[in-house]
Amino acid sequence: MQSAVRYPELNGASVLITGGGSGIGAALTEGFARQGSRVAFLDIAEDASIELCTRVEAETGIRPLFLKTDVRDVAALKASIARAAEVHGTITVLVNNAAWDQRHDLEEMTVEYWENNQSINLRPHAFSAQAVAPGMRRAGGGSIINFTSTSYLINHPDMPSYTAAKAGIVGLTKGLAGLLGKDNIRVNAIAPGWVITERQRKLWVTEESLAAHVAKQCIKDVMVPDDMVGPVLFLASNASRMLTAQTLIVDGGVL
Structure with missing residues (x-):
């Protein structure tokens, strides 16, 4: 069930979500559309993303902007972010949600696997923030929300590259919060527990x-x-205007 809370300041806000076409990202795309936001999302899966746009438009009257993007390609990532700002106006909310939680063995992990994993799970968070920060600064502020995970806090044994990236996101969040706070840009992280998406099932x-x-x-x-x-x-709304550099754990109380 989607949140029934309304945040008037999100009505008409330009929002960008990475990995917004399925799972948690799709729920976020719908959630911001229900707030009246101008939502753009990046995803690599075209068919599912178009279906999502059609459903959200039918239910809310707002069609999200889907930009097919491989977040591993930093140039393409930045180009899509620029396109979203061109269509919807200056991005004041960025949600870095894209991730790939593939299980892998330490013994079989190669340099190539490690680099590819980090290029999905950590690197885009930094370069997406880099791309939106100037516009947020000119707009007088904004909110960047990075998805990490509780996996690195519970010593998850099956995906060391992924958990390393998710721990790195917390460090990146705190560093960016310190850097951008003077510009009224808040940077926080959300650490979900086990969210049962279609992929998980x-x-x-x-x-x-x-x-x-x-x-x-x-x-x-x-x-x-x-x-x-x-x-x-x-975290995107003014209700959290003095909250930054934090990691919000949403895990049903496991931790």
């Missing part, structure tokens, strides 16, 4: 593993992508 969820995880949560319910919408809207 297809690849890793079993009845037993899900029950065991929910048992660790204080709130005994399955987390879904919509559960990330409220926290992101809060």
